[in-house]
Amino acid sequence: MNGGLPEPVLIVGCGLIGTSVALALREQAIEVFLDDARPANVEVAVSRGAGKPGPVDNPGLVVVAVPPSSVADAVAAALSAWPDAIVTDVASVKDNLGRRIAPHPGASRYVGSHPMAGSERSGPMAASGRLFEGRAWAITADENSDPRAVAAVRELATLAGAVVVDMDAGTHDEAVALVSHLPHLLSVLAAAQLNGAPAEHLALAGPGLRDVTRIAGSDTGLWLEILTGNATKVRALLENVREDLDSLIAGLDDDTNSLAGVLRRGREGTRLVPGRHGAKDVEMATVFVQIPDQPGELSRLWAHTGESGINIEDIRIDHELGRPVGLVEVAVVAHNAEALVDALTDRGWSAYR
Amino acid sequence: MNGGLPEPVLIVGCGLIGTSVALALREQAIEVFLDDARPANVEVAVSRGAGKPGPVDNPGLVVVAVPPSSVADAVAAALSAWPDAIVTDVASVKDNLGRRIAPHPGASRYVGSHPMAGSERSGPMAASGRLFEGRAWAITADENSDPRAVAAVRELATLAGAVVVDMDAGTHDEAVALVSHLPHLLSVLAAAQLNGAPAEHLALAGPGLRDVTRIAGSDTGLWLEILTGNATKVRALLENVREDLDSLIAGLDDDTNSLAGVLRRGREGTRLVPGRHGAKDVEMATVFVQIPDQPGELSRLWAHTGESGINIEDIRIDHELGRPVGLVEVAVVAHNAEALVDALTDRGWSAYR
Numbered sequence: 001m002n003g004g005l006p007e008p009v010l011i012v013g014c015g016l017i018g019t020s021v022a023l024a025l026r027e028q029a030i031e032v033f034l035d036d037a038r039p040a041n042v043e044v045a046v047s048r049g050a051g052k053p054g055p056v057d058n059p060g061l062v063v064v065a066v067p068p069s070s071v072a073d074a075v076a077a078a079l080s081a082w083p084d085a086i087v088t089d090v091a092s093v094k095d096n097l098g099r100r101i102a103p104h105p106g107a108s109r110y111v112g113s114h115p116m117a118g119s120e121r122s123g124p125m126a127a128s129g130r131l132f133e134g135r136a137w138a139i140t141a142d143e144n145s146d147p148r149a150v151a152a153v154r155e156l157a158t159l160a161g162a163v164v165v166d167m168d169a170g171t172h173d174e175a176v177a178l179v180s181h182l183p184h185l186l187s188v189l190a191a192a193q194l195n196g197a198p199a200e201h202l203a204l205a206g207p208g209l210r211d212v213t214r215i216a217g218s219d220t221g222l223w224l225e226i227l228t229g230n231a232t233k234v235r236a237l238l239e240n241v242r243e244d245l246d247s248l249i250a251g252l253d254d255d256t257n258s259l260a261g262v263l264r265r266g267r268e269g270t271r272l273v274p275g276r277h278g279a280k281d282v283e284m285a286t287v288f289v290q291i292p293d294q295p296g297e298l299s300r301l302w303a304h305t306g307e308s309g310i311n312i313e314d315i316r317i318d319h320e321l322g323r324p325v326g327l328v329e330v331a332v333v334a335h336n337a338e339a340l341v342d343a344l345t346d347r348g349w350s351a352y353r
Numbered sequence: 354m355n356g357g358l359p360e361p362v363l364i365v366g367c368g369l370i371g372t373s374v375a376l377a378l379r380e381q382a383i384e385v386f387l388d389d390a391r392p393a394n395v396e397v398a399v400s401r402g403a404g405k406p407g408p409v410d411n412p413g414l415v416v417v418a419v420p421p422s423s424v425a426d427a428v429a430a431a432l433s434a435w436p437d438a439i440v441t442d443v444a445s446v447k448d449n450l451g452r453r454i455a456p457h458p459g460a461s462r463y464v465g466s467h468p469m470a471g472s473e474r475s476g477p478m479a480a481s482g483r484l485f486e487g488r489a490w491a492i493t494a495d496e497n498s499d500p501r502a503v504a505a506v507r508e509l510a511t512l513a514g515a516v517v518v519d520m521d522a523g524t525h526d527e528a529v530a531l532v533s534h535l536p537h538l539l540s541v542l543a544a545a546q547l548n549g550a551p552a553e554h555l556a557l558a559g560p561g562l563r564d565v566t567r568i569a570g571s572d573t574g575l576w577l578e579i580l581t582g583n584a585t586k587v588r589a590l591l592e593n594v595r596e597d598l599d600s601l602i603a604g605l606d607d608d609t610n611s612l613a614g615v616l617r618r619g620r621e622g623t624r625l626v627p628g629r630h631g632a633k634d635v636e637m638a639t640v641f642v643q644i645p646d647q648p649g650e651l652s653r654l655w656a657h658t659g660e661s662g663i664n665i666e667d668i669r670i671d672h673e674l675g676r677p678v679g680l681v682e683v684a685v686v687a688h689n690a691e692a693l694v695d696a697l698t699d700r701g702w703s704a705y706r
Contacts, residue, residue, distance in 0.1 A: 116557050116559050117559070126706075128641065128705045128706070129705070130641060130643060130680070130703065130705060133643060133680055134680060135559065136556060136557050136559070138557060165553070165556050165557060167553060171553065171554070172557075174554065175550075175553065175554035175555075175556075175557045176557060178546060178547065178550055178554055179547075179554060179555060179557050179558040179559075179562050180557070180558075180559070180561065180562070182543060182546060183543045183561055183562050183565040183566070184561065185601055186539045186540075186542055186543040186565060187539075187543075187561075187565050187619070188615060188616055188618075188619030188620075189539055189594050189597055189598065189601075189615070189619065190535060190536045190539040190619075190622075191618075191619040191620070191621075191622030191623045191626070192597055192615055192618040192619040192621075192622050193531060193535060193590055193593055193594065193597075193622065194531065194532075194622035194623075194625045194626065195618055195621055195622050195625070197531055197625065200518070200520060200524065200528065201524070201527065201528035201531055201532060202528075202532060202625055202626070202627055203489060203518050203528075203627070204469050204489050204491060204518060204525075204528045204529060204532050204533070205532040205533075205626060205627050206469050206470075206488065206489075206532075206533070208533060208536055208537065208540075208567075208568045209532050209533070209536050209626055210626055210627075211564040211565070211567050211568065212536040212539060212540050212564070212565055212568065213536070213619075213622065213623050213626055214561075214564050214623070215561040215564065215565065216619040216620060216622065216623050217620055217623040217624075218620070220613065220616045220617050220620055223616055224609060224612060224613050224616060227604075227605065227612065228604075228605065228609060228612070231605040231606070234605060235602055235605045235606070237546055238598065238601060238602050238605070239602070240546055241542050241546065241598065242595070242598055242599075242602070244542055244545055244546075245542065245591065245594065245595055245598065246595075248538055248542075248591060249588060249591050249592070249595070251580075251581075252580065252581065252584040252587060252588045252591070253584070253588070256577060256581060259577060259580065259581070260573065260577050262541060262542070262545055263541055263573045263576055263577060264573050265541075265544075265545040265548055266540070266541030266542065266543075266544040266545040266566075266569040267541075267544070267569060267570055267571070267573055268544075268545075268548055269543075269544030269545050269546065269547035269548050269566065269569065270544045270547075270566050270567070270569050270570040271570075272547045272548070272550065272555055273544070273547065273555070273558060273562055273563050273566055274555055274556070274558050274563075288481060288483060290483055290486060297659075298655055298658065298659060298665050298668075300659070301655070302651055302654070302655020302656065302658075302659075303655065303656050305651065305655075306650075306651060306653070306655075312651050315651075315668045327483070327486055327487060350483060352481040352482070352483055353479070353481065
């Protein structure tokens with residue numbers, strides 16, 4: 001027993017997310033049992049210290065972390081098998097799932113949840129007890145939820161280091177359609193057009209293309225289940241995108257106002273993206289530093305930025321095209337940029353804004 | 354005179370790119386004169402050490418760096434005003450421009466060029482002599498180009514630290530439509546949908562949304578000119594995107610094969626994005642390190658990564674939602690990941706893969 005978490009915890013599904021939850025709980029000395037339709041997954045998770053092989057007779061909390069299409073059945077099975085257990089899941093789409101579970105006599109013991117974390121890798125080997133550190137973890141209780149169950153799932157998220165965000169299932173699905181599913185599909189659309197392009201075209205690519213297409217590299221099968229599970233909300237957004245896309249095409253033909261309108265709305269939209277530290281009103285600036293691409297140089301640079309006493313908000317290293325010299329982009333709060341440039345220049349670096 | 358660069362160089366247009374070219378040349382002790390329709394821009398550029406106020410009687414090389422819609426006229430004016438000068442420009446679209454300049458009697462002295470660099474900021478204050486360091490610089494000579502002019506523009510790009518990529522103007526425009534203009538528009542489409550979203554929806558946003566929407570924050574007026582200047586090629590790509598978008602929408606309705614097909618093509622497309630060091634075949638891995646969000650901690654971490662002797666390929670700092678602890682993602686060549694985790698763990702860090 002740790003805070004309000006009912007033990008032991010049974011993890012059903014030892015993939016990336018399930019095993020990561022287990023590892024996070026083990027770091028808090030919670031008793032964890034592991035189950036998976038594939039015994040090999042349990043073996044790997046156990047070998048990584050994620051818990052003991054399950055199932056167990058009388059779990060206090062069951063965390064269902066199976067692929068999206070199997071979640072409803074697995075939650076119902078858990079509610080039936082363990083009539084005293086609290087049950088949650090970690091699936092990316094919540095509303096339909098809740099409806100499917102609602103008729104179950106034990107439905108009040110179920111509270112849906114969704115940690116906003118993932119990886120381009122999958123499986124228990126890619127798991128980490130720190131995966132949820134600082135990330136949002138949505139909890140989608142409703143008026144039928146047992147308060148004891150809600151408290152237990154909130155405790156689970158908190159123990160994993162996540163930030164609890166309470167919302168109803170419908171709002172959750174609308175939110176993830178906008179901030180996760182739609183950006184994923186637009187990233188996919190950008191990346192899909194690259195197939196068949198001559199290598200010389202790609203030689204002109206810069207960091208912009210890399211950023212836009214990064215998330216399109218994720219697991220196709222998982223995303224197919226996520227998107228079809230949230231089809232109504234994703235489709236509504238895609239239809240808005242199709243309208244905007246038509247405006248862009250019309251704008252290229254002759255109606256430049258409609259093109260300008262979409263560009264402007266896009267620029268305004270970027271201001272709504274949560275920034276560093278949740279402080280979206282703080283103006284940031286980038287300081288560029290030239291750096292030889294070899295061990296030790298980053299270390300020297302980092303030591304010197306540390307000596308400057310200026311807090312670094314983000315860093316990006318850009319050394320493309322096989323050049324021996326890279327460019328490090330250091331993001332700082334705007335009013336610190338000049339001081340950082342001076343501090344680094346004094347220490348012999350080529351730094352500039 | 355430096356290598357093959359004909360001096361003095363006259364920069365026409367002292368915005369971000371023009372002033373950055375001037376600063377890069379001044380670092381090589383090239384004689385540079387600066388001209389701009391707005392005298393204030395020249396003043397700022399001169400005060401930053403970018404050269405002397407121009408124009409000049411007899412420039413060896415004229416670099417036209419005015420907004421896209423004025424480039425053709427400015428190039429023609431330069432060819433007429435200085436009958437011995439070599440003239441180039443830095444505009445993002447090349448084919449129509451070349452056609453408009455071709456009838457000029459001095460057209461063989463003109464060679465188009467396009468440095469693949471920019472910033473979300475603009476104007477001479479944002480300029481930097483290192484802006485082009487390691488970036489591609491396309492040079493779009495044709496069969497009528499004077500070889501002396503081609504050599505001079507190649508020398509210009511090289512002196513600025515860029516990597517010369519020779520291609521014809523049509524190929525260039527097709528390439529930038531794919532690797533720059535289209536990703537920009539898809540980023541805009543993702544960001545545009547955020548307008549009007551409730552703050553609680555945005556609370557679930559993670560690094561994926563930030564990456565996809567970053568470049569949509571750039572200057573709207575400049576992008577309007579770039580996109581209308583490359584309308585034919587961008588439109589062709591947008592029409593492909595519209596087809597794929599329709600497949601996605603159909604896939605959400607019932608034809609999951611068409612949805613899966615686009616997801617797969619997107620994932621395959623990400624493999625074509627040039628990676629670090631142009632070495633796209635090297636498998637990378639990410640090591641996560643937990644770090645208190647205060648000055649000095651990054652410095653310590655960087656010092657310790659330096660001691661490990663392992664070369665760091667990229668770093669990303671992720672500390673969202675107002676948490677005092679951040680997560681640093683350190684990218685290394687995959688076979689070094691375990692060693693880096695060990696080295697950092699030995700030194701007291703919470704590091705994991």
